[in-house]
Amino acid sequence: MEAVVRSAAGAPAIRCAGHERDYPAFLDRAARIANGLVEWGVEPGDRIAVVLRNEPAHLEITAGAALLGASAVPVNWHFRHHELRHVLTDSGSKVVFVHTDLLAAVSAVLPDGVRIVEVAVPAGVAAACGIALPPPTGAHPLLDDWLEGRAPLPEAAAERPPTIIYSSGTTGRPKGVLREPVAADRLEEAVLRFLEYFAVAPGGRTLIPAPLYHASPSQHAVLALAAGLDITLMPRFDAEEFLRLIAHHRIEQVQVVPTMFVRLLRLPKDVRERYDLSSLTSVVHAAAPCPPHIKHAMIDWLGPVLREYYGGSETGAVTWCDSAEWLAHPGTVGRATGTCGVEVLGPDGEPLPTGATGDIYLKPAEDWPRFTYLGDPDKRAAMEAAGLPGYVTIGDIGHLDADGYLYLSDRRNDMVISGGVNIYPAEIEGCLLALDGVQDVAVFGIPDEEFGEVLAVHLETEPGVLLSAETVRAHVAARLAGYKVPRAVVFEERLPRDESGKLFKRLLRDPYWAGHDGVI
Structure with missing residues (x-):
């Protein structure tokens, strides 16, 4: 197990389950990972796969790949057999970083010529996930051994790589969303918008309780790193541990999904009152409709710190609302902000009147990167609205009210x-x-x-x-x-x-x- 690296008092760090790195140590490891990948023949434009639970190494590997202009592909570590084979093959990854206990599943479906770096499961992560600490297999280099004595990459790539995220496969085979590289000036704009919408200051403290193989927490982590936030990762969501971490680290901002609200509200009242949550200034939620009675209960508990957005891996956040807006428009997921747009269309492709339910089409922000689906351009083309250039659907149904606030009904497939x-x-x-x-x-x-x-x-x-x-x-x-x-x-x-x-x-x-x- 790696020795714990402590950050200087008060300095932002990246931590998870008792393991902590300050930014200098984090960036040094990322640069050495980048150089190791170069020595293994990974080039700008190539891809690597990351089959890891939440822990600092996940972010270090992602940052290391970006330094050399390669794309890190976060893989749902629950995938097995055909799902895992599809992602590793479809992504064309040259190297796979994998936790030791997941190695057998990866090895069984590994495409020919793909190399593996084994990552020891940190003790705190193993304990949080309820797994025994597996010994290294010896079949592949361990990450720490692989980095030992390796120099950092001397110079970062001139251009940032595209990002790739795979769906969870909840309705079929996982699909890879490929987003174009983000230019440096647009990344700076994205970071500023992130700080504004997520209501957190540079150097603030954030908690990421959801898996990094999902689009929202992955994007959240990338922007938090770019903003130099103090980042606490959870290996897996546990309701009381979530509250303990907020109180202990004085967390200011967190992003969650509505299911987590349900689990938090199921905690006994005395348990919820045991933790000081007064540091919270912003609790952002997305990814699924939140039942109104659940959101009312969370606002009653935490105060008007809840903020909600709606969008997808393909579009980014398109609508936003804070607690006051939601209370004035109960059930909404917000209205379009900035250069974004929302339209609700009928079967004929024409916009529907206020209050009528139809297919939701979204126009991403002007600085949001263009996207496609790996190996499936027809699916990408089918998302377009024929009479609305720049608008796409991610398969949801809903309606708009007279003030332009959007309400979700359900997924078209559901x-x-x-x-x-x-x-x-x-x-x-x-x-x-x-x-x-x-x-x-x-x-x-x-x-x-x-x-x-x-x-x-x-x-x-x-x-x-x-x-x-x-x-x-x-x-x-x-x-x-x-x-x-x-x-x-x-x-x-x-x-x-x-x-x-x-x-x-x-x-x-x-x-x-x-x-x-x-x-x-």
Whole structure:
């Protein structure tokens, strides 16, 4: 295990689970990683893969690749078999950095000619993730040994590399979003906008609780490094540990997903009151619709520090709202800011009137890098709005109000059409999360001979809580239209989510549709 590197008192650092590096040490290691990659034949424009849990080495490797003009591809370390093979092959990565306990999964699908650097799992990370400390395999160089005695890269590449992020594969094969390189002046603008919208000052303290293989936390980390923020990483999200870290490090800014709000609110009141959270000035959330009662509860708890944005890996943040705006427009994900734009279009591709629900199209900021999908230009072209140059859809449905604030209904792929009626599962999921004893929920369509589709709900209850299907249906029936009451109610020990809270709904839905012509 590496010796802990302590930062100078008060100086910004990068830390995770008891391991800490100051910026000089971090930058030195990044430069030595860059030189090591050059000696292994990695050139500007090439790609490397990073199959690591959250820890400082993840960011050091990403920064090292950028120094030589190569792209680091963060890989979901939960991937196995065909998903992992697809990302490693599709990305064309020349080198893979991988935690020791994940080496067997990577080795089983490694493309020919790809080299591996093994990374020892830090003890604190292993403890937080509940895994035994695996010994090095000896089959590949360990990162620290590989860097020993190696000089830093003497000169950084003249141009920044493109960025590549893969989807989680929640609805199918992971797709690689390739974003063009960001020019130095535009990076500076992006950092300033990040500081403004995330309400954090240069040198401030941020906490990243979500996996770095997702787009939002990855982008957050890159901008936080560029702004010289003090960065605390969580190896995995744990609600009480999240509160402890905020109190201990006097965290000012954090980015989360709504599922984390649910888990935080499930903590006993005395546990939540045990920690001083007064340092928080900005709690940013995105990535999924947040049920209004959950957001109200968070604002009541933390005060008006919540800020929300909406966008995608392809577009960046397009809409924003602070707590005051949200309270004035409950349920909104904000309105377009700066040079961004939002339109809601009907089936004919024409803009819909205020309040009408349709497909959401987004116009990224003028300085947001252009993007495509690796190996799938047709998919990229299909996202364009025919009559609105620069507008693309990421598959969401919603509406705009008279003040230009956007409201999400659901994902187009998740919408259920039952007897010709459009049903948005997110609304029903939000309703059920307000039922005492429900800890997590997934609503989706299943085949039905009469209606085409009917609703199924899979629920996870709090420990020790027993609910009946009748109770679940009655709760929905008392609050929503009758056609939104689930036909099938299934109780699960645990729903399939990753650390960021992203739900793999297809794993629940696909068995219902197996054998039905052309579906799934």
